Amino acid sequence: MAAPFLVSTTTQPSLSSVAGVESHEVPALESVLGPGATIVTMPGQTIIVEGDPIRHCYRILAGGVRLYKAIADGRRQVIDFLVPGDGFGLIGRRRYPYSVEAISLTSLVRHPRARVDEAIESDPVVAQRLFELACIELERAQRQMLLLGRKSADEKIASFLLALAERLGKHENETLHLPMSRQDMADYLGLTIETVSRTFSRLRKEGLIELATPHDVVLAKLETLRSLGEGVE
Amino acid sequence: MAAPFLVSTTTQPSLSSVAGVESHEVPALESVLGPGATIVTMPGQTIIVEGDPIRHCYRILAGGVRLYKAIADGRRQVIDFLVPGDGFGLIGRRRYPYSVEAISLTSLVRHPRARVDEAIESDPVVAQRLFELACIELERAQRQMLLLGRKSADEKIASFLLALAERLGKHENETLHLPMSRQDMADYLGLTIETVSRTFSRLRKEGLIELATPHDVVLAKLETLRSLGEGVE
DNA sequence: CGTTGTGTTGACTGCACTCAACAATTGTGG
DNA sequence: CCACAATTGTTGAGTGCAGTCAACACAACG
Numbered sequence: 001m002a003a004p005f006l007v008s009t010t011t012q013p014s015l016s017s018v019a020g021v022e023s024h025e026v027p028a029l030e031s032v033l034g035p036g037a038t039i040v041t042m043p044g045q046t047i048i049v050e051g052d053p054i055r056h057c058y059r060i061l062a063g064g065v066r067l068y069k070a071i072a073d074g075r076r077q078v079i080d081f082l083v084p085g086d087g088f089g090l091i092g093r094r095r096y097p098y099s100v101e102a103i104s105l106t107s108l109v110r111h112p113r114a115r116v117d118e119a120i121e122s123d124p125v126v127a128q129r130l131f132e133l134a135c136i137e138l139e140r141a142q143r144q145m146l147l148l149g150r151k152s153a154d155e156k157i158a159s160f161l162l163a164l165a166e167r168l169g170k171h172e173n174e175t176l177h178l179p180m181s182r183q184d185m186a187d188y189l190g191l192t193i194e195t196v197s198r199t200f201s202r203l204r205k206e207g208l209i210e211l212a213t214p215h216d217v218v219l220a221k222l223e224t225l226r227s228l229g230e231g232v233e
Numbered sequence: 234m235a236a237p238f239l240v241s242t243t244t245q246p247s248l249s250s251v252a253g254v255e256s257h258e259v260p261a262l263e264s265v266l267g268p269g270a271t272i273v274t275m276p277g278q279t280i281i282v283e284g285d286p287i288r289h290c291y292r293i294l295a296g297g298v299r300l301y302k303a304i305a306d307g308r309r310q311v312i313d314f315l316v317p318g319d320g321f322g323l324i325g326r327r328r329y330p331y332s333v334e335a336i337s338l339t340s341l342v343r344h345p346r347a348r349v350d351e352a353i354e355s356d357p358v359v360a361q362r363l364f365e366l367a368c369i370e371l372e373r374a375q376r377q378m379l380l381l382g383r384k385s386a387d388e389k390i391a392s393f394l395l396a397l398a399e400r401l402g403k404h405e406n407e408t409l410h411l412p413m414s415r416q417d418m419a420d421y422l423g424l425t426i427e428t429v430s431r432t433f434s435r436l437r438k439e440g441l442i443e444l445a446t447p448h449d450v451v452l453a454k455l456e457t458l459r460s461l462g463e464g465v466e
Numbered sequence: 467c468g469t470t471g472t473g474t475t476g477a478c479t480g481c482a483c484t485c486a487a488c489a490a491t492t493g494t495g496g
Numbered sequence: 497c498c499a500c501a502a503t504t505g506t507t508g509a510g511t512g513c514a515g516t517c518a519a520c521a522c523a524a525c526g
Contacts, residue, residue: 069379071464077379093365097372120361127360128353132326134367139330141374146302146310148381149423153514182473190382195514197474214473231304386482415505428482430506447490447505 032119032126033057036111041102048088048100056110057089063106064179067098068187078188080140081180083167089113091134103180148190151231156189157199158229161209165219172222178215265352265359266290269344274335281321281333289343290322296339297412300331301420311421313373314413316400322346324367336413381423384464389422390432391462394442398452405455411448 038061041047047058050069060082067079067088079098082088088100119126147159161176170176178185182193189196200217203209208225210218219225271294274280280291283302293315300312300321312331315321321333352359380392394409403409411418415426422429433450436442441458443451452458 069375071379071383073464073466075383075464077382079375079378091368091371093368093372097375120364121357124354124357124360127357127364131353131360131364131367134364134371135324135326138324138367138371138374139326141371141378142302142312142330145312145374145377145381146304148378149310149420150304150308181471187382192515193473194475194516198514201474231306231308233306425483426505427484427507431482434506 032123033111033115036109038107038109040105040107043102043104043106045102046099047102047108048096048098050096050099052096053094054089054092054096054113057087057113057116058100058108058110059087060084061107061109064103065100065106066103066180066184066188067100069098076187077190078184081164081184081188083179090116091130091137103184153189153191153195153199154202155229155231156191157185157196157203158208158225160185160189161217161219162222162226162229165222170219172219174219175212176217176219178217182214265356266344266348269342271340271342273338273340276335276337276339278335279332280335280341281329281331283329283332285329286327287322287325287329287346290320290346290349291333291341291343292320293317294340294342297336298333298339299336299413299417299421300333302331309420310423311417314397314417314421316412323349324363324370336417386422386424386428386432387435388462388464389424390418390429390436391441391458393418393422394450394452395455395459395462398455403452405452407452408445409450409452411450415447 039058041063047065062084064084065082065088067082068076069079070076081103089096116126116130120130147156151159164178165171165174165176168176180188182196185191186193186196191199200209200211200214204211208221208228210220212218272291274296280298295317297317298315298321300315301309302312303309314336322329349359349363353363380389384392397411398404398407398409401409413421415429418424419426419429424432433442433444433447437444441454441461443453445451
């Protein structure tokens with residue numbers, strides 16, 4: 001563990017740019033940022049610690065990360081999982097309100113945050129675009145509040161799978177790859193690993209999903225899954 | 234119930250502008266919006282329904298409102314409570330992702346949303362300010378995700394009281410007025426009315442708070458309340 | 467081939483939920 | 497003004513969903 005950052009300036013060739021990743025995308029901002037340093041991180045490696053000043057903004061080229069908040073006794077709440085195309089350090093003010101860790105072998109491009117701040121001042125379109133991105137994030141967070149506060153374990157898992165499927169453009173009977181651990185899912189959904197595991201097993205027995213491996217889910221009955229996730233009795 | 238909107242164009246004199254209301258304030262935007270129509274709503278009255286197009290933005294002069302999302306079977310998640318000085322309809326894109334209802338007798342000023350959209354295009358400072366506001370809202374939402382996913386009933390109530398106290402600039406042994414019902418608090422914290430009521434009673438027995446009335450809490454031991462809210466064992 | 471990390475399953479527990487009764491308060495009509 | 501109804505909050509009794517503790521399966525790895 002605690003492997004050092006492997007920094008390289010060469011661009012990663014295998015970007016694996018996924019289909020439906022829209023919410024964190026930064027097309028209008030691409031040009032503003034210019035070239036950046038490419039960073040490769042090992043699974044489990046910490047990239048940002050909650051409270052760190054926002055010095056850079058990052059975009060994920062390959063792999064994935066988790067954003068999370070923690071309390072003193074070790075409890076964690078995963079705020080979001082980011083996939084290739086997503087970024088962090090772009091929205092936000094002085095400091096990161098969450099920690100960032102790599103889920104798998106992950107490569108990112110890093111740009112000085114100052115370049116964004118300059119762009120906000122100079123280019124009105126940048127501020128508009130960032131405002132729009134922040135609004136999208138806010139709506140995501142508010143949807144997650146409904147999930148965390150009012151949904152059952154079944155409904156949470158169903159919603160999670162559906163949201164991820166939509167984000168990655170997966171359809172019925174396609175295989176959805178879950179790069180994160182059961183613990184990560186639990187901390188994202190306000191559950192324990194055991195409950196996550198049991199719920200996957202139950203959904204499998206009921207035929208709503210198939211588990212090729214613990215990290216590869218086939219969405220067998222998308223509609224049933226959807227009505228479950230929406231909380232329709 | 235279902236009393237009609239009482240619209241008047243005269244400005245409400247008793248603004249009751251509270252001290253520490255910062256997160257929803259719109260000082261730089263005041264001038265942009267110009268004069269608006271004043272609206273008075275009765276307790277429980279619906280102002281916005283989830284999914285409504287954002288045609289106006291509102292600022293609360295007196296009273297208070299709840300923002301909430303609901304599912305088909307009636308379960309609700311209160312997203313936030315707004316107090317005088319706060320606003321809604323300013324941050325967000327096409328449609329409201331939540332419903333808005335008055336908690337108490339509430340007066341608001343309403344401005345056409347189009348005026349904001351024009352200002353975003355024409356005045357770079359407006360877009361910057363809105364981006365900043367959205368970031369603040371996002372951080373609030375993310376803190377609430379930690380509360381909903383990982384805190385116990387005690388910790389939730391303690392956090393809630395502390396956040397409200399800070400927002401209204403209340404200190405130790407001062408009385409904090411809670412304008413919302415137990416049901417609203419429950420739906421905000423992901424609990425039931427009974428659990429909210431029981432937890433208030435327990436905190437009272439332990440001497441952390443006093444209950445002048447069910448809606449007026451004296452914060453007797455602010456530090457103990459704080460460590461409880463932070464999740465320190 | 468043992469070790470370690472991760473996931474699954476079982477047995478049991480407990481925190482918060484449900485159901486229910488009652489108290490307190492407010493509003494309404496006679 | 498009082499009786500009654502309606503609304504809101506509190507408390508008790510019992511239940512259940514998800515949590516805890518524990519054992520085991522399985523794969524990856526040195």
